[in-house]
Amino acid sequence: MHELESVAFSVLETVAADPIGYAVEWKRRTGRPVVGSFPMNFPSEIVHATGALPVIVQESRTPITEGRSLLPEFYCSYTRSVADQAAVGELDVFDAFVLADHCVQLLGAADVIRWAKPETPMHFAQFISSMDDPWSGAQVRDKVASLRVEVEEIVGVTVTPEALRVSIRAFNANRHLLRRFYDLRKTGRLRVSARQLQVLVKSSMVMEITEHTQLLESILSGLELPSEPPDSLVRLHLSGHFCAPPRPELLDLIEECGVLVVNDDLYHGTRYISTDVPEDGDPFDALATWYLDRNVSAPCGTRVQRNVDWDSYLVDSLDDSGADGVITLMAKFCEPLMLYYPELRKVLDARDIPVLLIETEHEGLAAESIRTRVETFVERIRRQKLKVPTLA
Amino acid sequence: MTLDLSLSTKQSLDLSPTRTRTLEVVDKSNRLKSTSLGGKMVAEYWDNIFTAKERGKHVVWYNGTALNPIFQAAGLEWCHGEAFSARLAAMHLEGPAQQAGEEYGYIAELCSYARTHLGCAVMTQKGITEKQSGIVGMVDQEELASKLPSPDFFVNAYAGCSTGQQWDAMTYRVFGKDFPIFNVSLPMIWGNKKDSGYLRGTEWEKTPLYVEEQLKKLIEFIEYQTKKPFDWDALSENMSYIKRASELRLEAMALCAAAPTPATYWDWVASIAPINFLPANQLLVDYFQAVKDEIQQRIIDNISAVQNERYRVYFDGIMNWNKLGFLTRKFAEFDVAVVAGRYTHDSFWQEPQLIDLDRPLLGMAQHYLICPINHGLKIMEELLLKRCDEYAIDGIAFHSTRTCRAMTNPQHILARTAERDRGIKSFSFEGDVADAAFYKDESLESGLVAMLESIDQQRAKV
Ligand code: SF4
Numbered sequence: 001m002h003e004l005e006s007v008a009f010s011v012l013e014t015v016a017a018d019p020i021g022y023a024v025e026w027k028r029r030t031g032r033p034v035v036g037s038f039p040m041n042f043p044s045e046i047v048h049a050t051g052a053l054p055v056i057v058q059e060s061r062t063p064i065t066e067g068r069s070l071l072p073e074f075y076c077s078y079t080r081s082v083a084d085q086a087a088v089g090e091l092d093v094f095d096a097f098v099l100a101d102h103c104v105q106l107l108g109a110a111d112v113i114r115w116a117k118p119e120t121p122m123h124f125a126q127f128i129s130s131m132d133d134p135w136s137g138a139q140v141r142d143k144v145a146s147l148r149v150e151v152e153e154i155v156g157v158t159v160t161p162e163a164l165r166v167s168i169r170a171f172n173a174n175r176h177l178l179r180r181f182y183d184l185r186k187t188g189r190l191r192v193s194a195r196q197l198q199v200l201v202k203s204s205m206v207m208e209i210t211e212h213t214q215l216l217e218s219i220l221s222g223l224e225l226p227s228e229p230p231d232s233l234v235r236l237h238l239s240g241h242f243c244a245p246p247r248p249e250l251l252d253l254i255e256e257c258g259v260l261v262v263n264d265d266l267y268h269g270t271r272y273i274s275t276d277v278p279e280d281g282d283p284f285d286a287l288a289t290w291y292l293d294r295n296v297s298a299p300c301g302t303r304v305q306r307n308v309d310w311d312s313y314l315v316d317s318l319d320d321s322g323a324d325g326v327i328t329l330m331a332k333f334c335e336p337l338m339l340y341y342p343e344l345r346k347v348l349d350a351r352d353i354p355v356l357l358i359e360t361e362h363e364g365l366a367a368e369s370i371r372t373r374v375e376t377f378v379e380r381i382r383r384q385k386l387k388v389p390t391l392a
Numbered sequence: 393m394t395l396d397l398s399l400s401t402k403q404s405l406d407l408s409p410t411r412t413r414t415l416e417v418v419d420k421s422n423r424l425k426s427t428s429l430g431g432k433m434v435a436e437y438w439d440n441i442f443t444a445k446e447r448g449k450h451v452v453w454y455n456g457t458a459l460n461p462i463f464q465a466a467g468l469e470w471c472h473g474e475a476f477s478a479r480l481a482a483m484h485l486e487g488p489a490q491q492a493g494e495e496y497g498y499i500a501e502l503c504s505y506a507r508t509h510l511g512c513a514v515m516t517q518k519g520i521t522e523k524q525s526g527i528v529g530m531v532d533q534e535e536l537a538s539k540l541p542s543p544d545f546f547v548n549a550y551a552g553c554s555t556g557q558q559w560d561a562m563t564y565r566v567f568g569k570d571f572p573i574f575n576v577s578l579p580m581i582w583g584n585k586k587d588s589g590y591l592r593g594t595e596w597e598k599t600p601l602y603v604e605e606q607l608k609k610l611i612e613f614i615e616y617q618t619k620k621p622f623d624w625d626a627l628s629e630n631m632s633y634i635k636r637a638s639e640l641r642l643e644a645m646a647l648c649a650a651a652p653t654p655a656t657y658w659d660w661v662a663s664i665a666p667i668n669f670l671p672a673n674q675l676l677v678d679y680f681q682a683v684k685d686e687i688q689q690r691i692i693d694n695i696s697a698v699q700n701e702r703y704r705v706y707f708d709g710i711m712n713w714n715k716l717g718f719l720t721r722k723f724a725e726f727d728v729a730v731v732a733g734r735y736t737h738d739s740f741w742q743e744p745q746l747i748d749l750d751r752p753l754l755g756m757a758q759h760y761l762i763c764p765i766n767h768g769l770k771i772m773e774e775l776l777l778k779r780c781d782e783y784a785i786d787g788i789a790f791h792s793t794r795t796c797r798a799m800t801n802p803q804h805i806l807a808r809t810a811e812r813d814r815g816i817k818s819f820s821f822e823g824d825v826a827d828a829a830f831y832k833d834e835s836l837e838s839g840l841v842a843m844l845e846s847i848d849q850q851r852a853k854v
């Protein structure tokens with residue numbers, strides 16, 4: 001699984017490992033502001049259109065110290081890490097923060113930032129989370145409008161429709177390229193590890209988007225296709241894990257157990273790149289449309305929508321990728337996932353699709369116990385596949 | 393709420409330090425008698441709900457804010473999810489529901505209100521399926537948790553907590569999406585602007601109008617479901633009772649600025665159910681009149697709610713329903729009068745002057761938005777300091793509620809603010825809203841004693 005090893009990839013790897021380092025360097029190089037946003041639905045295009053750098057604030061790998069006395073231990077690792085980063089000054093590179101998502105834990109972390117960095121603007125354009133009400137579209141358009149005013153004020157630049165259209169096209173192009181990697185993996189034409197794909201997506205949340213696109217193009221042009229994986233591997237879908245990426249070591253561990261990850265619905269994966277912003281019509285309205293479309297193309301447990309189900313989306317994804325089972329990765333204490341998980345399990349059980357739940361924590365990885373569970377799970381799938389149907 | 397107390401209600405308190413006193417394990421709390429009537433009213437209310445289907449009534453399941461005046465005006469029977477979870481926990485009957493939830497797949501770290509209620513949904517749904525399949529009796533109908541009548545539809549209007557909205561979206565799915573759901577979206581009052589504050593600023597002026605419009609749509613939805621025109625006069629009448637009951641509740645609360653206090657936070661906890669979801673009628677008004685009368689009489693008769701009150705404490709956090717009686721006695725044991733709290737004093741129709749009977753929906757929308765978990769930090773700080781001043785608070789008990797992040801969110805920072813701005817000491821103890829397993833007695837006792845000792849030291853310096 002070495003197809004992505006290249007100079008371009010190592011640049012992305014460095015950015016994914018040290019997002020703040022990249023932001024500091026970009027700011028030094030350009031002299032322009034850096035605006036931090038939060039998962040999972042912020043339209044970075046609107047910040048990009050001002051000339052500032054939009055960065056989705058990432059979970060840091062450093063142990064949580066000061067943050068312990070600001071948010072309790074029973075919060076998800078992402079929010080605890082963000083609170084900690086604010087308290088120890090790791091977020092000082094940001095000139096402002098913007099968010100659109102209402103997750104109760106995320107707002108707790110946002111309040112810690114407001115408290116720790118009172119001079120830094122923190123704008124909350126709360127996008128409605130009930131997606132299919134008659135007023136949902138108007139509400140989101142209204143919030144995009146308020147977002148526009150805020151970012152213009154922060155950066156001191158007017159967001160023209162033309163500039164926003166350029167940014168929309170840039171982000172769409174980037175998502176398009178990222179989806180190509182996922183498609184190549186799914187169809188088996190590219191052997192690429194889950195860790196490597198995570199690097200591609202995570203770095204796109206941080207880097208200047210055209211710079212990122214150029215690097216993706218360089219990687220794609222250097223790929224040697226096709227490279228078929230061995231049949232002996234069990235094909236799995238990784239599900240869940242909102243807001244922060246699962247640890248790369250965990251992804252490696254899973255793949256070391258005779259697993260070929262063929263698809264996912266992770267935020268640092270297909271969820272993030274699932275949907276493009278319409279390029280025709282009013283570009284501000286297009287951002288609102290994108291938000292609403294996203295929950296249709298990749299339904300999420302943090303949104304509520306009557307006519308859309310994550311469970312049936314998951315089953316369709318499995319049909320599409322030919323995955324034999326699902327590993328649900330759940331950041332411990334993530335409430336939306338805790339709430340939705342039984343529905344996912346119910347549908348998978350009804351179709352006899354094996355599912356394994358693994359909880360993750362900021363503090364580390366119980367590697368050996370997880371390895372045993374994954375191996376047992378893989379063995380179960382292998383045996384299930386070998387079962388010869390008996391005559392009734 | 394303004395507090396207007398004559399000096400005669402202030403008495404000198406014995407403020408000798410905690411360490412030099414021997415703690416007696418006797419119940420030093422003296423709860424109000426009038427609140428027991430509320431218990432009876434609540435029990436009757438639920439008994440009535442359990443027979444709703446037999447009486448041919450439409451049943452709505454809802455969570456979050458107090459939409460009940462609307463439901464009442466529409467002739468519905470209303471089941472409030474949190475209220476039922478709280479009731480089960482307070483009666484120590486939450487086990488079967490939580491077990492049903494666990495078997496369905498809900499993890500113990502999930503909001504225990506939600507998983508208790510979702511467990512009830514699983515049991516109710518199972519009951520429906522059994523009836524449909526003719527296999528009756530698998531669910532023990534004697535278990536309180538399985539008694540909820542199945543819904544005809546759901547309404548969700550949850551302020552401040554994303555879990556609240558997602559929870560109902562899941563209940564809707566537990567019932568196989570067979571019953572419609574209506575969502576009222578309540579934006580957070582983020583309070584980021586220069587003009588922002590409690591009940592003021594542009595954000596405050598604009599947001600309720602958006603919610604009011606949704607409430608109108610909710611009423612259209614209810615009309616469609618019930619096939620009956622909505623009775624707007626009944627809504628105004630309901631709100632008139634609520635307004636009066638709320639005024640009486642606040643007047644009675646204000647009397648507790650007296651030292652020693654004639655009633656405590658625990659009495660206000662006992663009065664949550666009446667103000668939060670019981671039918672709006674004269675009985676409700678009479679209930680709060682009786683509470684106020686008893687408090688007034690206590691002041692005249694010089695009767696305190698805690699024997700030998702020496703410390704006045706504010707309680708921040710959602711109630712620990714499994715431990716209501718226990719906590720009442722526990723704090724009193726240390727001569728602590730828990731006088732006020734965020735959950736009781738900054739919730740439940742707490743600004744009755746906002747209710748305009750000619751335009752009831754606006755006042756309702758405003759109240760839904762001032763739910764005490766729906767403010768950003770700046771407003772939370774403002775409210776906490778205001779209450780501390782009103783009730784001459786010496787210390788704050790933060791109930792670090794394991795599965796309710798909405799209530800826990802600002803606590804660490806609020807503790808720092810109270811200390812910085814008023815020199816008020818605080819401590820934090822671990823517990824939960826409806827799961828007794830998370831309660832840690834040692835964290836309460838050691839934290840409380842440490843806080844009282846710091847207060848003693850402060851007093852000694854003065
Ligand atoms: S959605 Fe889950 S992971 Fe994201 S902030 Fe909320 S609790 Fe944390």
Ligand code: SF4
Nearest residue numbers: 503505553556796798
């Ligand atoms: S976490 Fe707290 S506020 Fe949120 S739904 Fe549960 S009890 Fe309500």
